[in-house]
């Protein structure tokens with residue numbers, strides 16, 4: 562697959578999903594009453610983000626951007642899908658909020674200046690690009706020293722599942738070291754129709770983040786297990802394989818850049 566092909570296919574897939582899918586859920590009036598709490602039940606964000614520069618990366622759809630803007634931040638949204646970005650624009654205009662939208666891919670943020678953001682917030686989306694380190698290095702470049710990077714990703718084991726056997730056991734049909742786009746699978750619980758996806762290993766997800774100039778301050782596995790869910794439901798699947806990982810990382814000051822060959826401890 563040529564370099565641009567995954568972008569073309571994913572743009573088309575997400576333009577379709579911008580039309581009424583669960584990912585195109587705009588922030589409600591109630592959510593906007595306490596936007597920081599809505600965005601962040603874990604206390605990862607500062608009490609106030611007013612006046613901060615926030616990059617909502619691959620988060621088109623009118624949820625994250627609107628909440629940050631409602632909390633007084635200066636918001637930029639970067640997304641591959643014009644359909645998703647139009648939802649941010651429409652919702653911002655309706656609420657008289659200011660949100661800047663940029664149509665671009667997360668692995669090329671060359672239109673953004675070095676050290677221009679205090680917070681980078683990225684929902685599940687790194688699975689749509691082949692080279693995670695390229696994304697991390699772009700985020701490290703645009704993030705200010707001490708800035709926060711909040712991200713959520715698909716777990717590799719979840720990406721390895723291809724189908725269920727006759728006893729409803731989940732079958733790992735894709736190798737951990739699989740390179741290139743993931744093959745289409747029968748089990749589409751955590752895959753988006755028409756999208757090209759890639760498996761990112763723990764070495765890249767967690768180690769890559771540390772090697773890119775961040776320290777990880779917290780890591781969570783959002784619980785999607787539902788003990789009452791029928792076997793064909795994604796809540797049943799979540800009892801066996803956690804689909805996501807969420808991380809809070811902080812940009813190391815450039816003066817204390819780690820040597821990627823040596824483990825570092827940084828005391829803030």
Ligand SMILES: C[S@@+](CC[C@H](N)C(=O)[O-])C[C@H]1O[C@@H](n2cnc3c(N)ncnc32)[C@H](O)[C@@H]1O
Nearest residue numbers: 575584619620622640641642666667684686689
């Ligand atoms: C799971 S949705 C997240 C958006 C949504 N606001 C949410 O949290 O539910 C993933 C987003 O990633 C975007 N995306 C996919 N590939 C991308 C890329 N290469 N660069 C930037 N955005 C991308 C999609 O257009 C989509 O808006």
